[in-house]
Amino acid sequence: MxxxxxxxxxxxxxxxxxxxxxxxxxxxxxxxxxxxxxxxxxxxxxxxxxxxxxxxxxxxxxxxxxxxxxxxxxxxxxxxxxxxxxxxxxxxxxxKEKLIEFRRHKMSMVFQRFGLFPHKTVLQNVGYGLEMQGIDPEKRNSVAMEKIEAVGLSGFENQYPNQLSGGMQQRVGLARALATDTDIMLMDEAFSALDPLIRSDMQKQLLDLQAQLKxxxxxxxxxxxxxxxxxxxxxxxxxxxxxxxxxxxxxxxxxxxxxxxxxxxxxNRAKVLKAKIIMKNANEVNGIDKNNLIKVGEDQFIEEFLPQVVCTNANCEVVDKQGNIKGYITNKELQKSLTRS
Ligand SMILES: Nc1ncnc2c1ncn2[C@@H]1O[C@H](COP(=O)(O)OP(=O)(O)OP(=O)(O)O)[C@@H](O)[C@H]1O
Ligand SMILES: [Mg+2]
The missing domain is CATH 3.40.50.300 (P-loop containing nucleotide triphosphate hydrolases)
Incomplete structure (x- = not known):
């Protein structure tokens, strides 16, 4: 299912x-x-x-x-x-009752236009979902503070949304969604109002969170x-x-x-494509010059080995973590994979 x-x-x-x-x-x-x-x-x-x-x-x-x-x-x-x-x-x-229950416990949402309560402080906004779940104030505030810190807003917990910039308000929305710890998170342009550095950092945090919590x-x-x-x-x-x-x-x-x-x-295809996606098996690259081979990991992105390949005019031998040969990428194929057909 x-x-x-x-x-x-x-x-x-x-x-x-x-x-x-x-x-x-x-x-x-x-x-x-x-x-x-x-x-x-x-x-x-x-x-x-x-x-x-x-x-x-x-x-x-x-x-x-x-x-x-x-x-x-x-x-x-x-x-x-x-x-x-x-x-x-x-x-x-x-x-109606089941829907309220469902929204409280199953899903959290980061809204495109933040959707913060103007008359609640940052701390109260972030703790709101927990309050609705009936979590006691002490626990609620400690979880909320933890999330406020995670989005880089420590020190602002007692301010109101209109005292914050757009990107900061977005981070409050993000902290609020993270605080409830629901299985499903709906994130509508959750990072769009953030500057590039914070945005990249938030993306990283989300990937780390995903790796742990799925x-x-x-x-x-x-x-x-x-x-x-x-x-x-x-x-x-x-x-x-x-x-x-x-x-x-x-x-x-x-x-x-x-x-x-x-x-x-x-x-930039070199950032998206991994060696294993474009490699060919030994038969398909019949006649490949094995005297000029570079070893690359099957999960490496092209951008990681492209400069070396281009400088040495080499072909690639693709290996798994144990070093077993999984396939080959010819110099020509590599260049071709980077251009649209
Ligand atoms: N409440 C509403 N009443 C009438 N039309 C609506 C309503 N909400 C959305 N629409 C229309 O539905 C379509 C989809 O809107 P939606 O907000 O889902 O777009 P979006 O892909 O999220 O756009 P954006 O990237 O600008 O946020 C639009 O044509 C919009 O005019
Ligand atoms: Mg939209």
Whole structure:
């Protein structure tokens, strides 16, 4: 069973969504629907599975439906049609009490526009989820302080959100989500307001957290490098349609259409591709010059050995951790892998 399963979800915004739904199902696109009916297509037949312990990144242009999608998962938005299963439970079947329980204990969310309480201090904001879970003040404050420290805001715990910069407010939202320690974290542009250094540091922290705790994370971003760094899988939305889901390598190597291509065209492939992805077996590289070989690890990224290969005009012998030969990369193939076909 997948941790999260989304089946044929449609979301139409406007006064008569159900009437418009039929047109959307019959194939009318977002622009046509808006023009003819004044309704906005938020999601158009989205189906998706997210596995336990993975980071699923959602990308797409502004207005493509990313926030709409993530908000269906904790039912901040109800679908016009389709179903959303979390650990096998249909979220639409939850009554009011169950839904409150579910939001408190199953999922935490970092909101795109922070969503902090203006009249609560940083400490109270960060501790809010714990307060709702009924955790006593002493424990709550100590966990909250720990998270405040983790996001680099020690000393600001008694200030109010409007005394903080945008990036600092975003970090408060992040600390709040981390504090509740839920299995599932929904992160809507969680790092977008941060400067590059802090952003990179937060990405690292999230990767470390993931390595230890294996949360299920749904992460929205506009930033391709961020999505490649964080995502186990990446889903790309265009005008409410999910146009491609794949691993970072699949997305970079085989973009499904021009829209995805536009996202990945400037990516530095040497940062994304590992030796094992492009290596060939001994037969395929028949006649390779074995007198000029460089040993590279199968999990090394191309950028790590590219300079050496280029300088010496060598071929690569790819080995695993024990030193067993797994394959070869010719100099020519290596150069080819870095350019788009
Ligand atoms: N409450 C709403 N009422 C009407 N239309 C809405 C509402 N929320 C979203 N939409 C529409 O749904 C579409 C998707 O919006 P959404 O906020 O999901 O985009 P997004 O991909 O998160 O964009 P951004 O990157 O700018 O945050 C947009 O066309 C938007 O106009
Ligand atoms: Mg959004």
């Amino acid at each position: 997948s941790k999260i399963e989304i089946n044929n979800v449609y979301k139409i915004f406007g006064p008569k969504p159900n009437q418009v739904l039929e047109m959307v199902k019959a194939g009318s696109g977002k622009d046509e629907i808006l023009e003819k009916t004044g309704h906005t297509v938020g999601l158009d037949n989205v189906s998706l599975k997210i596995e336990e312990g993975e980071t699923f990144v959602c990308m797409g242009l502004s207005g493509s439906g990313k926030s709409t999608l993530i908000r269906h998962l904790n039912r901040l938005i109800d679908p016009t049609d389709g179903e959303i299963l979390v650990e096998g439970t249909n979220v639409m079947s939850l009554n 949360k299920t994370i749904v992460f929205i971003t506009h930033d391709l490098d961020e999505s490649l760094r964080l995502g186990d899988h990446i889903g790309i939305l265009n005008a409410g349609k999910l146009v491609q889901v794949g691993t970072p390598v699949e997305i970079v190597m085989n973009p499904a259409d021009d829209y995805v291509e536009a996202f990945v065209k400037d990516v």
